[in-house]
Amino acid sequence: MKKLIAAAVAPLMLVACADASAPEDPDVQDPAALNEEAEAEQPAISEPDLSGxxxxxxxxxxxxxxxxxxxxxxxxxxxxxxxxxxxxxxxxxxxxxxxxxxxxxxxxxxxxxxxxxxxxxxxxxxxxxxxxxxxxxxxxxxxxxxxxxxxx
Missing domain, CATH: 2.40.128.270 (Lipocalin)
Structure with missing residues (x-):
């Protein structure tokens, strides 16, 4: 019975502890920052001359x-x-x-x-x-x- 409980609890403990002990990945960027960068890179469309x-x-x-x-x-x-x-x-x-x-x-x-x-x-x-x-x-x-x- 102890083995059955240990087998059921062990994966839950790994999941619960995984986020707390994982180092932050320097390649992962905040989605909001990515969106701001994309908006900043888009050139403004200049106003055309509509005379004539x-x-x-x-x-x-x-x-x-x-x-x-x-x-x-x-x-x-x-x-x-x-x-x-x-x-x-x-x-x-x-x-x-x-x-x-x-x-x-x-x-x-x-x-x-x-x-x-x-x-x-x-x-x-x-x-x-x-x-x-x-x-x-x-x-x-x-x-x-x-x-x-x-x-x-």
Whole structure:
């Protein structure tokens, strides 16, 4: 009976004493410190120059399938408007530097149906989260891909 009790108690004693006697591992770091280091290493996304007009040229490295040019403009209130013939697609960008959280705003324009390219861009923009300068243009990128725009 003593052997049975000793066999049952011995592993419990080892577990109870293990943490108290274990030396601290110098390679193990505090998870909070690791998170702070990761945040400090991320470069800030600079605010892009949004003055002027931008021709939307590519979506996900492919030409935009539209019979009409799509021209983007940005205003001081944080809106981006894309004009394509008589169609107006409008988004509140909610910008912080180059980070964006676009929200669709009801637009105006004519009653014609959207082209495939307009539909594709309209569906992609709400999933974008970064707006950066690329050469003499802009690029929006996010979970739905990217959109390239050339300054006009």
């Amino acid at each position: 007009e931008f021709l939307l040229t590519q979506v996900n490295q492919g030409q935009i399938p539209s019979v009409y040019d799509m021209i983007a403009t940005f205003d001081d209130e944080g809106f981006m408007t894309i004009a394509s013939q008589c169609v107006r697609l409008k988004y509140q960008l909610n910008r912080t530097g180059g980070n964006v959280t676009p929200e669709k705003v009801p637009g105006g324009g004519c009653d014609r149906r959207l082209t495939d390219g307009e539909r594709y861009v309209d569906a992609a923009i709400p999933d974008m989260n970064i707006l950066i300068e690329m050469g003499d243009g802009l690029m929006m990128t996010g979970t739905s891909g990217n959109i390239s725009m050339d300054r006009r």
